[in-house]
Amino acid sequence: MCYPIIPLDILFIDAEGVIVYIAKSAKPESLDLISYPELVFSILELNAGLTDLQNIKVGDRIAHPYFSAAEK
16 A cells, blocks of 8 residues: 655654744655754654644643553
């Protein structure tokens, strides 16, 4: 099965589920390094433009049991 290659918005998330950085519209198949200068707990990739469409921004919190488990 072949999947389309699309640009991504990449969310960098800390252990409490807070978005600390968003790399918008990462180019497909690029070898460029995309990083955040501090350690993060998780990364979430979304279709490019979705963060703008849904008004997702740095400081927002991801609500999921995965992140509450990290606090224990």
